[in-house]
Amino acid sequence: MNVVTRGIKNATRSPLKSGAIVLMFAVSIALILSMLVARGSVLTKINDLKATTGTAIAIAPAGVQGGQGGGDLLTTDQVATIKNTANVSSITSTLTDQMITSDTNLTSSLQLGGFGQRQARTDTSTSSTGTTRPAPTPRINVTGTTDVNSISTDGSALxxxxxxxxxxxxxGLVALVGSSLASKNNLSTGSTFTAYGQTVTVSGIYSTGNTFQDSGVIMPLSTVQTLTGQAGAISSVKATVNTSDNVSSTVAALKTALSGKADITSQAETAAASVSSLQGIANLTFAGVIGSAAAGALIIILAMFLVVRERRREIGVIKAIGGSSGKVIAQFTIEGLTLTVIGAVTGLILGVFVSGPMTTSLVSSSQSTSTTASTTGRGGAGFGGAVRGGFSQLGTNVTQVTASLTPQIFLSAIGITLLIALLGSAIPAWLTSRVRPAEVLRTE
Amino acid sequence: MLTVENVSKTFSTPGGQVQALKDISLSVKTGEFVSIIGKSGSGKSTLLSILGALDNPTTGSIVVDDTQINKLSGGSQTKYRANKIGFVFQQYNLIPNLTALENVMLALEFGGYPANSRLDRAIQLLESVGIEEDQQQRRPTRLSGGQQQRVSIARALANQPAYILADEPTGNLDSATGKKIFDLLHDLSRSQKTTIIVVTHDLEIAGKTDRTFTLQDGKITTK
Structure with missing residues (x-):
């Protein structure tokens, strides 16, 4: 029998006492693991949310949305302000217009349909002067942009x-024509058409898979500004921020810089509440890891202090018959490690079963609180409904957090466990082994 | 040869300083069987602890085979105990979680005995003190007092020490068993030339040793 087998054998000499120590330690290990898993899952979800929301900020003149509303277009100075705002890495400026039959020789590929008929009813109503407006015809959307890829509907290149x-x-008087419009007007590369009294050459045909987009025309921003007589005017700007972490602060900076002249929105703002609540959980779980580790360390240290304390005489005898302090420390450390390993294995198994439900429970509970607070705070039927819809989607995303047990998390848990065991058993054994044998044998 | 010169030992207690040994000087020849007697609290066990390097004297020196053991480091004193000293305690002091055989093998491990021959050596030692095969596999709690003391003696003999220090080895035994244990120690002294120092309050046992030192209030009064 050597020091290793002696240490292992000693660990099981009192099944009741050892069982109690193992059980207490297993619970703390299960908690450490659960907290690590929850933290890992939540951090992953935060990163996913940030990646999903992207780094884009949409800036439109105040009061304008989707070609409707009212207000002044953005000016060159305002665009320069946007471009020079901290953390803005690039901008794409756009000016949209609609060509009516007098502006172009093209025929729209869109059908009025039910939606168009509804608009027609409004547009053909009698005006205040008593004259009746002409019935509308489908218009052709013209987009002037500094980046043609901004028209793409899926974020990729056009x-x-x-x-x-x-x-x-x-x-240049050049254009990219949507595939539907090109087909309707028999246009191909090199063809020409009339726009605002000028002849424009078709440079290429694009397809996005979106019927509305594929019924439009894309031209250089400056060309559209010149053709429509709106020099320097911009109807929307997409600003790209250098990192997702800076989106919120950049939105705030832009709102201040443009002093209410523009409506500024980003998905990151909408997701901020969810990210914030998830960050809260991440912080909570981190505190949980520290708390559980401290509790585990305390359990092992106190247990081993008691074990060593009640076996001072045994230590005195071992030293009296020639056992070195190193042998004493090694024996008690192995004894502590044995209890720890049994407790850790039990705790890890327990943790695997507990961590999943615990993570889901933490996230669901937090998300429920967040949603309730948001809807109550904002109020309003229409706007509230929209907010609820947005948060519902985010809530769905958040509840998809799954308890992922990565090798990294396992190694972290095992590392913390072994450190606790080494310190918890070696320190009391070292303290006792320093005592002279005669002193122990005399007093015990 | 063991020589004690002007050894004193003082303990600090809540009630003040207590001088357990006062200027003790004595010498014991190799192979001698000596006893130390005295009343309870006279300093017998303290002297034995100092002779076995379990404790250091406050003043004075202990020279064992030309080595002043009280000047050795803690680690060297441990080696000294492992190789030169065999302890026999009144309370036996066997490790409760280990069998009789494992208790003896533990001393062999500390003495640096080769791992592959510890078992044979331990069996031989236990048989030599009269512990039978089935008793060798028992834990101390399942052995009688006399059997435990025999195991304790086998453990003390494990590394063929030059000195055996026995602190009231028969104190917890009935007279018949005590006599057997004493006879065992006596035989060892004669057959293996082991120097044996026994602390006892039993004058009959003391009378059978080669020499007797009497301690009274920390001082040797008779040699």
Whole structure:
């Protein structure tokens, strides 16, 4: 029998006492693991949310949305202000317009349909002067932009089915034509059409898969500004921020800089509440890891202090018959490690079963609180409904947090456990082994 | 040869300083069987602890085979105990979680005995003190007082020490068993030339040793 087998054998000499120590330690290990798993899952979800919301900020003139509303277009100075705002890495400026039959020789590929008929009813109503407006015809959407890819509906580069792209920062009378509009008007690369009294050459045909987008025309921003007589005017700007962490602060800076002249929105703002509540959980679980580790360490240290204390005479005898302090420390450390390993294995198994429900419970509970607070705070039927809808989607995303037990988390838990065991058993054994044998044998 | 020169030992207690040994000097020849007698509290066990390097004297020196053991470091004193000293205690002091065999093997491990021959050596020692095969596998709590003391003696003999220090080895035993244990120690002294120092309050046992030192209030009064 050597010091290792002796240490292991000693760990099981009192099943009741050892069982109690193991059980207490297992609970703290299960808590450590659960907290690590919850924290890992929540941090992953936060990163996912940040990645999903992206780094884009949409800036439109105040009062304008989707070609409706009222107000002044953004000016060159305001665009310069946006571009020079801290953390803004790039901007894409856009000016949209709609060509009516007198502006172009093209025929719209869109059908009025039910939606169009509803608009027609409004537009053909009698005016205050008593004259009746002409019945509307579908218009052709014209987009002037500094980046043609901004028209893409899925965030990727604009897909050209033929021809080549245009220089969006140029001033040429060139255009990319949507596939539906091109088909309706028999346009192909190199064809020309009339717009605002000018002849424009088709540089390429694009397709997005979106019927509305594929019924429009894309031209360089400056060209549209010139053709429509709106020099320097911008109807919307998409600002890209350097990192997702800076989106909220950049939105705030832009709101201050543009002093209410523009409506500024970002998905990051909408997600901020969810990220904030998840961050709260992450902080809570981190505190939980520290608390559980401290409790585990305290359990082992106190237990081993008691074990060593009640076996001072045994230590005195071991030293009296020639056992070195190193042998004493090694024996008690192995004894402590044995209890710890048994407790850790039990705790890890327990933790695997507990961590999943615990993570889901933590996230669901927090998200429920967050949603309730948000809807109550904002109020309002229409706007409130929209907010509820947005948060409902985010809530769905958040509840998808799953308890993922990565090797990294396992190694962290095992590392913390072994450190606790080593310190918890070696320290009391070392303190006792320093006592002279005669003193122990005399007093015990 | 063991020589004690002008050894004093003082303990600090809540009630003040207590001088357990006062200027003790004595010498014991190799192979001698000596006893130390005295009343309770006279300093017998303290002297034995100092001779076995379990404690250090406040003043004075203990020279064992040309080595002043009270000047050795803690680690060297541990080696000294492992290789040169065998202790026999009144309370036996066997490790309760280990069998009789394992208790003896523990001393062999500390003495640096080769691992592959510890078992044979332990069996041989236990048989030599009259512990039978089935008793060798028992834990101390399942052995009688006399059997435990025999195991304790086998453990003390494990590393063939030059000195055996026995602190009231028969104190907890009935007279018949005590006599057997004493005879065992006596035989060892004669057959293996082991120097044995026994602390006892039993004058009959003391009378059978080669020499007797009497301690009274920390001083040797007769040699």
């Amino acid at each position: 897909k050209l089915t033929s021809g080549s792209t245009i220089d969006a920062n140029g001033t």
